[in-house]
Structures are given as structure tokens and as C-alpha cells.
Amino acid sequence: LLAAFCSSSAQAANLQLEDFFKGKTYAYGSFSTITGLSRSFRVDLNGKVSGKVLTLREDFQYDDGERDTKTWIFTRTGPNTYSGTREDVVGETIVRLSGNTARFTYRVDLNPGGNPNIVRFHDKLVLKDDGTLRNTALVTKFALPVARVRVNFAPTLEGAKAIKP
Secondary structure: OHHHHHHHHHHHHOOOHHHHHOEEEEEEEEEEEOOOOEEEEEEEEEEEEEOOEEEEEEEEEEOOOOEEEEEEEEEEEEOOEEEEEEOOEEOOEEEEEEOOEEEEEEEEEOOOOOOOOEEEEEEEEEEOOOOOEEEEEEEEEOOEEEEEEEEEEEOOHHHHHHOOO
């Protein structure tokens, strides 16, 4: 019995992006810069899985009323890796899984269509025992920290509200 409990517990701790994000997911987050600027938001996500590809639409609603939509396309490239692209990401990212944790870095142009303003996000997603996913990201420019992002994901809106950062 103990072996069965430990085995199922270990299974639950392994993060797979397509398992967590398939269907509807909800999140609340905050973005804060080293200058003190802070911005909060809610994200409604919809994930569709087709073969090795997870298409993840993120609909953002910021506290100031602004809305934005981004779409990640993650392709499984191995048992513990994905490649990922998004419309504002420069190039692609490689996501590496280890147990309940995913790590990836990517460059984003904050001023598309104008003078480039490229920053790098260093994301760490951790699947918690309660079934929620916590994302912390350090944002750097020229290797110097400029901002932090926290986003907490849950399968229900009520669950996301309960862990709002």
C-alpha cells in the first residue's frame, strides 16, 4: 500500500504542459519593475492539444482595463522538452521539465513595429501538490534584472482567485 501511495504521489508531481493546460485554465498575476511600477492582471487560458503540439491561447485583462491576447505554440521534442514560440517572442524557447518544474528563457520585443526594446524572461513553473501551477519570472535587459513577474494558475477561476499573488 505504501509503495502504491508513493508511486501515485510521484506521478501527480510530474508536470506535463499538455496535461495541465488542456482545456480551460485561469490565472492571476503581477508584473513589477525595479523602478516601482506594478501592474496586475487576470488571464483566461484555453489549451488545445493535437498530437505533440499544445496551442495555448492567453487572454489577458489588466487592472487598468487593457486587454491583450497571446498564443503560445509548444511542440514536444522529447520526454522532458518542448520548443515554444509566441507572436512577440524573438526566435523560440526550449522548455526543460524536471519532475514538478519547468524552466525556460525567451526574448520578447516590448515595442514591436518600433525601435526594438528586447528583454529576456527567465521563467520557472512549479506544479504544487494542490494541483495549482506557480510561475515566477525574472526579466532582464543586458543581463541586468529589470522586473519580476508572478503568475498563479489553477483549473478553476475560484481556485485562481484563492492563490492570487
